[in-house]
Amino acid sequence: MAMPLPVLEELKSLLEAALPGVRTELVPNGPVPAQASLRVAPTDADAAARFLRDDPRLRLDTCSNVTGIDWPDREEKTTSKAIVDGVEKETVEIRRVPGYLEVVYHLYSVSLKHGPVILRQRTANRGDDCTVASLTPVWRGCEFQEREVYDLFGVRFAGHPDLRRILMWEGFLDHPMRRDYVAPDDHEYEPTPHDEVLALAKAHYPAPEAKP
Amino acid sequence: MIDEGLKNELAKQGVVATSLQELYNWGRSNSVWPLSFGLACCAIEMIAASMSRWDISRFGSEVFRPSPRQADLMIVAGTVTKKMAPQVVRLYNQMPEPKYVIAMGACAISGGPFKQGYNVLKGIDRLLPVDIHIPGCPPRPEALLHALIALQEKIAGEKLTGPNRPRHLRADAPSEFPVPEFGPHDLVPPKNDALWKPIPFVRAG
Numbered sequence: 001m002a003m004p005l006p007v008l009e010e011l012k013s014l015l016e017a018a019l020p021g022v023r024t025e026l027v028p029n030g031p032v033p034a035q036a037s038l039r040v041a042p043t044d045a046d047a048a049a050r051f052l053r054d055d056p057r058l059r060l061d062t063c064s065n066v067t068g069i070d071w072p073d074r075e076e077k078t079t080s081k082a083i084v085d086g087v088e089k090e091t092v093e094i095r096r097v098p099g100y101l102e103v104v105y106h107l108y109s110v111s112l113k114h115g116p117v118i119l120r121q122r123t124a125n126r127g128d129d130c131t132v133a134s135l136t137p138v139w140r141g142c143e144f145q146e147r148e149v150y151d152l153f154g155v156r157f158a159g160h161p162d163l164r165r166i167l168m169w170e171g172f173l174d175h176p177m178r179r180d181y182v183a184p185d186d187h188e189y190e191p192t193p194h195d196e197v198l199a200l201a202k203a204h205y206p207a208p209e210a211k212p
Numbered sequence: 213m214i215d216e217g218l219k220n221e222l223a224k225q226g227v228v229a230t231s232l233q234e235l236y237n238w239g240r241s242n243s244v245w246p247l248s249f250g251l252a253c254c255a256i257e258m259i260a261a262s263m264s265r266w267d268i269s270r271f272g273s274e275v276f277r278p279s280p281r282q283a284d285l286m287i288v289a290g291t292v293t294k295k296m297a298p299q300v301v302r303l304y305n306q307m308p309e310p311k312y313v314i315a316m317g318a319c320a321i322s323g324g325p326f327k328q329g330y331n332v333l334k335g336i337d338r339l340l341p342v343d344i345h346i347p348g349c350p351p352r353p354e355a356l357l358h359a360l361i362a363l364q365e366k367i368a369g370e371k372l373t374g375p376n377r378p379r380h381l382r383a384d385a386p387s388e389f390p391v392p393e394f395g396p397h398d399l400v401p402p403k404n405d406a407l408w409k410p411i412p413f414v415r416a417g
Contacts, residue, residue: 168331169295169394176330183330184398189413190327197328205413 005114006057008036018055019047027120037104037118045121045133046159052107052117053138060107060117063135066145068153072126072179073099099126101155105135105142123155126178134160152177233372240284240310241367244360247283248276249303252290254317254350261353271360280306285363287356288340291319291326292333294399298391301339305388309380312367314359315342318349325349338403340389341379 006014012024015038022044027037040048052060076095081088101123108115121132134157136142146157147166154175157163165172174181193201219229250258262268262276277283280303292300304313315336318324326332336342343366346359370378379385389407392399 167295171394171396173396181330184402186334186398186402188327188334189410 005109005112005117008038008117011058011117012038014055014057015048015051018051019044022048024048035116035118037120039120039122042121042123042132042158045119045135046138049105049119049135049138052119058117059109059112060115061139062108062110062115063105063139063142063145064108064116065104065106066135066142066149067104068149068155068177069102069104070126070153070178071099071102073097100124101126101130101153103132103146103149103155105139107139130154131156131158133158134163136160151175154178234368236372237368237370241364242272243275244271244273244285244312244363244367245275245277245283246273246285246287247280247303247307248278249286250289251292251296251300252317252319254289254320257350257353258287258289258316258356261356266353266357268357268360271357271364273360280304281308283307284310285312285314286340287314287316288320288336288342289316291324292336293331294333295331295394297333297336297339297399298394300336301389301391304340305391309387310378311380311387312343312363313340314344314346314356314363316346316356316359317351318347321345321347333399338408339392341407 005011008026012026015024016022023041024044025039027039029035029037052058074097076097078093078095080091080093082091083089103121105119106115107117107119123130123132132155134142134146136146136157137159143161144166146160147162147164149155150157150160150163151165151167152175164170168176176183187197187200187204189205190197190201214229214231222229250256260266262274268274273285280286284307286300286304286307288300304311313336315321319326319332320336321342323329323332323334327334333339337345344359344363346355348355351359372378372381380387389404390401392401394400
């Protein structure tokens with residue numbers, strides 16, 4: 001008999017009650033997926049993951065998917081209105097929000113036939129400190145997928161047994177799935193270019209000189 | 213040289229007249245041994261072509277050799293990623309002359325649906341001399357058989373002497389091509405400029 005999976009709010013309080021000192025955050029996700037996830041700090045990730053795997057009510061024994069998200073630096077605009085000398089003035093404040101990388105794990109229970117529970121970790125920034133905890137010691141199946149996230153996003157996994165590139169070659173320096181990745185400029189003729197490809201085509205093949 | 217009309221007349225009387233060139237090319241073109249080597253889904257069609265339904269052995273090419281030293285033909289069947297490209301060129305270099313290349317499918321001839329990707333070579337003809345291109349995604353086994361017949365016709369039409377003789381009879385023509393290295397951002401060099409000379413293209417508007 002399959003046990004119903006506790007809703008995420010309940011799961012969060014279960015986890016925080018079992019592991020004092022571990023803080024988690026509920027990350028909502030808008031429609032259509034509407035699958036909220038649980039974010040844990042990289043320092044707590046291993047303990048939280050072991051709890052989710054071993055707790056008899058949860059038994060999330062399978063990590064089906066690991067993926068990464070790149071959130072680039074962005075600017076946040078806040079508009080405030082104030083009445084100065086009887087005239088309404090609008091001030092716009094632009095705040096720079098530094099970017100970060102996220103790693104998302106989809107967890108299922110094969111023994112209790114429930115899931116998914118979505119777990120997230122977030123790096124401090126996108127530059128010098130992109131380290132999160134590896135969950136390969138908890139779920140063996142994460143090994144290759146964490147290597148893929150390392151290869152394509154540049155997230156370092158502390159505690160990973162064999163953190164090497166898996167798709168690109170050793171000595172490749174870029175992380176192609178990052179938003180600011182610039183691919184080698186090797187555009188070639190395409191019969192029907194459009195959008196970014198059209199811009200590339202225009203740069204590579206200048207228009208013929210106008211006939212007098 | 214024997215006259216073509218006389219040759220036909222003799223053939224009707226049961227006398228076969230031929231030349232060494234014809235005999236040599238006839239033998240070569242009917243025993244093209246491919247390298248057993250596949251890169252992606254096109255390889256499944258290549259395998260189907262070698263099995264009983266399409267039966268590539270009708271054309272003398274059923275002997276898929278697992279060693280490049282014994283193969284005459286490289287069928288590049290599938291997507292050539294940049295990570296795989298040096299190995300493909302190295303395999304080609306290990307094949308003895310005379311050797312031929314069939315680029316099978318959209319990916320092998322142009323990069324196909326992955327042409328705009330960062331990790332896929334935009335066609336194996338950037339690195340190797342391709343004799344026959346087969347379009348399709350993937351091409352059916354019949355298309356591969358057609359390509360093989362076209363290659364046989366090409367081999368049969370080769371002149372063994374004179375300025376247009378094939379590469380394996382010319383001491384100055386290369387039989388090996390440079391293997392690209394893995395660079396920090398791309399293959400180094402990304403293509404063989406001595407080999408790949410696209411037609412200059414001018415945008416219409």
